[in-house]
Amino acid sequence: MIKLxxxxxxxxxxxxxxxxxxxxxxxKMTLEGLAGNVITKGMLSLIENNKARPSIESLTHIAxxxxxxxxxxxxxxxxxxxxxxxxxxxxxxxxxxxxKTNEYKKIISIIEPLLDKLNQGYESARxxxxxxxxLYHEGKDGWRETSDKAAQLYDQMNLCPRRAExxxxxxxxxxxxxxxxxxLEILLHERAEIESKYAYIDPMTHVDLDFHEAxxxxxxxxxxxxxxxxxxxxxxxxxxxxxxxIDDLYRVAAGHALMFNNxxxxxFYLKKLKQYGEFADDKNSLIFCDLLNIEYLVMNHxxxxxxKEIDSHLKDSNLTEFYEQFFFLEKAKALFGLKQYENxxxxxxxxSVPFYLHHPFDLSIFYVAxxxxxxxxxxxxxxxxxxxxxxxxxxxxxxxxxTHYKDFSFETYELVKKKLRDK
Numbered sequence: 001m002i003k004l005x006x007x008x009x010x011x012x013x014x015x016x017x018x019x020x021x022x023x024x025x026x027x028k029m030t031l032e033g034l035a036g037n038v039i040t041k042g043m044l045s046l047i048e049n050n051k052a053r054p055s056i057e058s059l060t061h062i063a064x065x066x067x068x069x070x071x072x073x074x075x076x077x078x079x080x081x082x083x084x085x086x087x088x089x090x091x092x093x094x095x096x097x098x099x100k101t102n103e104y105k106k107i108i109s110i111i112e113p114l115l116d117k118l119n120q121g122y123e124s125a126r127x128x129x130x131x132x133x134x135l136y137h138e139g140k141d142g143w144r145e146t147s148d149k150a151a152q153l154y155d156q157m158n159l160c161p162r163r164a165e166x167x168x169x170x171x172x173x174x175x176x177x178x179x180x181x182x183x184l185e186i187l188l189h190e191r192a193e194i195e196s197k198y199a200y201i202d203p204m205t206h207v208d209l210d211f212h213e214a215x216x217x218x219x220x221x222x223x224x225x226x227x228x229x230x231x232x233x234x235x236x237x238x239x240x241x242x243x244x245x246i247d248d249l250y251r252v253a254a255g256h257a258l259m260f261n262n263x264x265x266x267x268f269y270l271k272k273l274k275q276y277g278e279f280a281d282d283k284n285s286l287i288f289c290d291l292l293n294i295e296y297l298v299m300n301h302x303x304x305x306x307x308k309e310i311d312s313h314l315k316d317s318n319l320t321e322f323y324e325q326f327f328f329l330e331k332a333k334a335l336f337g338l339k340q341y342e343n344x345x346x347x348x349x350x351x352s353v354p355f356y357l358h359h360p361f362d363l364s365i366f367y368v369a370x371x372x373x374x375x376x377x378x379x380x381x382x383x384x385x386x387x388x389x390x391x392x393x394x395x396x397x398x399x400x401x402x403t404h405y406k407d408f409s410f411e412t413y414e415l416v417k418k419k420l421r422d423k
Contacts, residue, residue, distance in 0.1 A: 017050040019073055023066045024048075034065050056088050056110045070113040082123035085110065093130050097356075104134040118149070125153035129166060136173065144170075160198045164205045167194060168212055176358050180219040187213055203240040207233050211245045215252060219360050221401035227256070247276050247285050255361065258292055258299075259403050266296070287313070287323050294330050303334040310334070325351055329365065332372060341376040348373055364405040367396040371412040383420050390416045 024034050035044045038061040039054070046052035047062075054062065063070045089110055092103045111118075111131045118124035128150035135143035147166055154163040167190030174183035191209055195201065201209075210233035217226035230249055237246050250273035257266035270289050277285030290313065297306040310331045313319055319327075332347045353366040370393035377386035390413040397409045 015050050016053075016073060017048040020062060020066070021048040023068060023073075027066060029065070034062065036061065036065060053084060056085060060109070082114070082118075082121070082127065085114065086123045086127055089127060089130055093134075104137050107131070107134045108138065108140075115146075120153070120156075122153075122157060122159070125150050125157070125159070125162065128153065129162070132166075133169065155197055158198065160194065160201050161205045163194060163198075164201075164209060167191065168208065171212065171216070175216070175219070178358060180216060180360065184213070184216040184220055187216060203236070203242050204244045207237055207242065207245045210236065211248060214249075215359060218252070218256065219401070223256070223260075223401075243276070243280070247273060247280070247282060250276065251285070251288055254289075254292055258296060259361070259405075266292070283318075284323075287319075291323065291326055291330070294327075298330055298333045298337065301337060303337040306334045307331060322354065325354060326365070329369060332369070336372055336376065339379070341379050344376050345373060360400040361403065364397055364400050364403050367393055367400075368405040368409055369393075370396070371409045374412050374416055378416050378419055383416065383423060386416045387420060 020034075024031075031041045031044050031048075035041050039047075039058050043052060043054075043058075044062075047054050047058075059073060060070060063073055066073075089107050092107050092110075095103050107130060111127050111134075114127065115131075118128050128146050132143045132147035132150060135141070135146060147170065151163055151166050154160075154166070167187065170190060171183050171187035174180075174186060187209075191213070194209075210229055214226045214230040214233065217223070217229060230253055234246070234249050234253075237244070237249070250269050254266055254269035254273060257263075257269060270292060273285050274289045276282065277289065290309065294306050294309050297303075297309070310327050313327050314324065314331075328347055328351050332344045332351075335344045335347065348369050351366070351369060353363065357363060357366070370389045374386045374388075374390035374393065377383070377389065390409075393409040394413045397406050400406060
């Protein structure tokens, strides 16, 4: 490989096109030979004459054909070219999560040759931020250090929203590992640092920080602090007339009210969420309202009414897999109430904890399914199988905050043990 410091003749060339042409001639390659099957001869000619800019893929191909590091070619590119690199990287990074294949690796290969040049400006900071996330998702070292560099650049430019995104990402790393206490600790530390450096925090960033802090307080079982912050965020949103995160806040508030039997707040927040869903034409908000109403019916032993509502949603071909799982769970609970134990087991076998769920409240909803299985097997006379499932449910749900799901799991465990002792 030709090293940059040895390519003296090329180092005097000012443009990317001139550098590519000079290296091609040194290797006695034709335009066709360099272009290969990746780019056309005409496009390569335009690039060499500085009438077109290559994509990162084309640039990588050219570097490989010339047997040089991409950095040799990029040495001729001024900082403003980073905007074009960022545009391509953003396109790759914003591919939907469930449709991603090798985008993270591709992004790393694009940004890595530029790392020593990313030292000022928004494009540099954003490229570093994306790089850090890709390194994390690929399980590679250096993501924290790269994140630190991005944060420093955002601080220099006084870009609070982007700096806050880094803070939230760092916190959510621990959240996805189910280390909720450390996740909250990181967020509080990062927030204090941001508030000490930025004289002004825009309303959307303020609400974003409040929302995440509230759900983390819920995650560690500090319901009093969580509720206070959540309601404060709602008041702040109303005061500043913004709708950002308001649907998420209403969802959390309504779900919390249902779990802790606060009918007044449950009805109030569901009404607010439904109004928002109708105003914003947000289908997810409206489905969530229906789901919580169905869970309320099941909790109050109105099983036939619940099943009727559930089946109407399950017939909807546009229902996402995410919500489908929750409707299956509620139908299983309703069938259990109707003592249709075989049907309950058949339905619960279709359900698994979605890999993207990490909040204790969501996990509790799914972990309790094993307790329902245990009760079904107990009613069907298979006490050994019932005990295994009851123990599994308790093991999974024990570290999580106290909820009625947790109570049900422990009650089931004790009930199955009693049945075995009395056998």
